[in-house]
Amino acid sequence: MNAARLALTELRRLTTSRLGKLAVVAMMLVPSLYGGFYLYANKDPYAALDRVPAAVVDEDAGTTLATGEKLAAGDEVARSLLDSGSFDWTRTDRAGAEQGIETGRYDFALIIPASFSADLASSADLEPRQATIELATNDANGYLSTTVANQLVKEVTTSVAEKVSTTAASQILAGFSTIHDRTTKAADGAAKLASGLDDATEGAGDLATGAHSLATGEQKLVDGTATFARGASDLDTGLQTLRNGTSDLPTRTKQLATGARQVADGNKEVASAGKEVAAASDRAVGDLTETRGRLATRLEAAGFSQDEIDRILAVADDVAEPLREANTRIQSTSTQLTQLSDGATKVADGASQLATAASQLKTGIAEAASGSGSLASGARTLQSGQQDALAGAKRLDTGAASLHTGLGTLADGAHELEKGLRDGLRSIPDPSPEQRKAVAQTLGNPIAVDTSSAASAADYGAGLAPFFMSLAIWIGAFVLTTRVRSHSTRAVAAGQPRLRIALGGWLAPAVLGVAQAVLAYLVIIAGVGISTAHPVLLLLFMGLISVTFTAIVNAVVMRFGLVGQFVALVLLVVQLISAGGTFPWQTLPEPLHPLHHVLPMSYAVDGIRRLMYGGSFVHLSLDIGVLLAYWAGAILLGTVAAARLGTWSASRVKPQVTAP
Known part of the structure; x- marks a missing residue:
């Protein structure tokens, strides 16, 4: 078997x-x-937790934030629990909740005290208070209900803490935005100040350059006025000498005018004779040219060969060349005599005018000699005043240089201030309202759980x-x-x-x-x-x-x-x-x-x-x-x-x- x-x-x-x-x-x-x-x-079993009876008590009195906003966190927590359907919530008062837990009507109760919102808002104070949520349980109603209630309180605490953190972070970020805006304005003001100081420095540089040029010019002017004073004195001396030396100038200029006129008349006659000689010489040269042409024609008619004619004409040209050169010199001399005559005439005319003006010149020289004394006195006064102006120009030059240096230092400081503000500005966040909301939510709840499972139970x-x-x-x-x-x-x-x-x-x-x-x-x-x-x-x-x-x-x-x-x-x-x-x-x-x-x-x-x-x-x-x-x-x-x-x-x- x-x-x-x-x-x-x-x-x-x-x-x-x-x-x-x-x-x-x-x-x-x-x-x-x-x-x-x-x-x-x-x-x-977790799908049926909505049948577990629980009580929520809201005693929160609420509070007012520094911004004037009303905060009633207790009411929000109570309403969120009632709306969640996580348990069979009943909203009641403290006495009703405690009696219900004692009799088994409620498995547990969540009690929000009166200072809940005020304690949450104290997170902005230097002495913050921790908000409290009371959990009333009775293990005689079921131990696991108490365990689940404790877990629920942790979730509520986390949710409220997230909201408080988000609100605080949002206020901080809003403060950052305000600081950023004001720092931006300060940086813009520093930029304008730096730009104005740059312009002022540039102007001070121009002023210093001008002041230095003024001082240099004043020095040259002082030197010039000294020279001018010496020249005025020399002029006065010279004019006095000139006045003494030109006392008989009108008589002499009249004599000069009479002699110049006589010379001009003689030169005119000579120039006229020169023109006649030049005309005769020019005609002789012309006749000589016609005679050469006739000679060539006769020689050709007499049977001379061309070479012979050319040799004869060459000899004739050699004979006529001195005559041509003499004609050229006569023509040039005639022109020069004409120019001499014209110049003598002009000299005579000028001498006549000089003789006429000599009397006025004598009077002017006398007046100039009289004024040169005043000019020399004024030049000495001007020299003294220019010394004072030179001293002021030197002080202006020194002050302008100091101003230029000081404004340059101030401009550098303004630029450093702007740079520091700009650098600091980059370190100050300036989030948009959407970014503030996103960052505040992240700060309030910084960790997210991304769950992945190689295998999971349903x-x-x-x-x-x-x-x-x-x-x-x-x-x-x-x-x-x-x-x-x-x-x-x-x-x-x-x-x-x-x-x-x-x-x-x-x-x-x-x-x-x-x-x-x-x-x-x-x-x-x-x-x-x-x-x-x-x-x-x-x-x-x-x-x-x-x-x-x-x-x-x-x-x-x-x-x-x-x-x-x-x-x-x-x-x-x-x-x-x-x-x-x-x-x-x-x-x-x-x-x-x-x-x-x-x-x-x-x-x-x-x-x-x-x-x-x-x-x-x-x-x-x-x-x-x-x-x-x-x-x-x-x-x-x-x-x-x-x-x-x-x-x-x-x-x-x-x-x-x-x-x-």
Whole structure:
């Protein structure tokens, strides 16, 4: 008889009666009922928090900000809670809230005191006060309600703190904008001041240059006036001498005019005679030219050759050349005599005019000699005044240079002031209203959470499902030991091979366990609505978990009998606390960490998570390997137990622990 026949025999024994069949069906439903109902009840408890009764009390009196704006933060918090629908909020007074918590009408109450807004606004003072929100709870109404209420208060506190921080940041940024605007005006004013000082410096430079030029000019003028004074004195002396020397000038100029006229008349006669001589000379040269032409014609008529004619004419030209040169000199002399005559006439005319003006000149020289004395006196006075003007010009030159230097220093300072203001201006933010709002919101809530997950559970029920599905399969395997025998006594009595006895004892509960797993899978996935990323692989993995757990429980019971059921129950309890199904296993006490790494349910939970949520399959091979190793170990333990079953002892004949 093989292992399959042994398992089939056991299954027939279980289903021989109607009650037996019902018992088998009931055992198969145990994992589905346990896992299904628990996950159904806890699939998404947070979605029903709006049915939890809670009270909110607003005693806030409000306050007025420095800007004149009214602040009623308590009312805003109360209205936001009522509008959120996070709980079944009721707005009441303090007495009603406290009575409701005492009687269980409310699970908790949130009380906003009268100074709430004033305390929040004090963040702008040098002595700020911390605003307070009161939370009234009663653990007799439910401990988890208090835990959730504490979390809610943290969220409200964070939200209010964010708003206060945002408002404060907005006011600070608005102050920065005001500072920026005023600094801009100051920088513009400094730029205008620097520009004006540049112009003033340039003008002062021109003034200093002009003053220096004035001083230089005054020095030259002083030198000139000194020279002028000396010249005026010399002029006076000279004019006096001239007046004395020109006393008989009119008489002499008349004599000169008479002589010049006589010379002009003589030169005129000479010039007239010269013109006549020049005319005669010019006619002689003309006659000579006509005579040369006639001579050439006669010689040609007389039969002379051309060469002979040319030689004769050349000789004639040599003879006539002195006559031509004399004519040229006569013509030039005649012209010069004419010019001499004209010049003599002009001299005579000028002499006549000089004679006429000599009397006036004498009078003018006398007047000039008289005025030169006054001029010399005035020049000396001018020289004295120019000395004073030179001293003033030198003081103006020194003052203008100092002014130019001082204005230059002042302009440099104004430029440095402008540069400093411009540099400081770049360090002062000038956000727009939109930027102020964005920055204030960022400062009020500087951290945002960008969540990414390689795999995620859809809801609270999906988060618990891997643990309770594994737990349900173990419970199902444990329940099977109450009806399915761990081994076939006939096979033991017949001396069947030990491995066959072990496999035959495991195979029957394994078949029922797989049926339990399939049914639990359908109830949890389809009935409760837990989503899964890899449904087929998850079903196969749950089958592996079932055959492994049934092998372990069956081997323990096969080896220890009724005590083995207790051992299986202890293993269940130990795995409940070490599998890490609810909280991360790292949160367990340090002594329990080895249990997590050793016991099979840890790997069952891990494998279901990876197949249900999706993500990497890197650890899935380890999960499968560990479960297969446990299955092989359980079969080995069953084989050893089968060997012991073939040997009767006093403890087997009369066991210390028996079934009731």
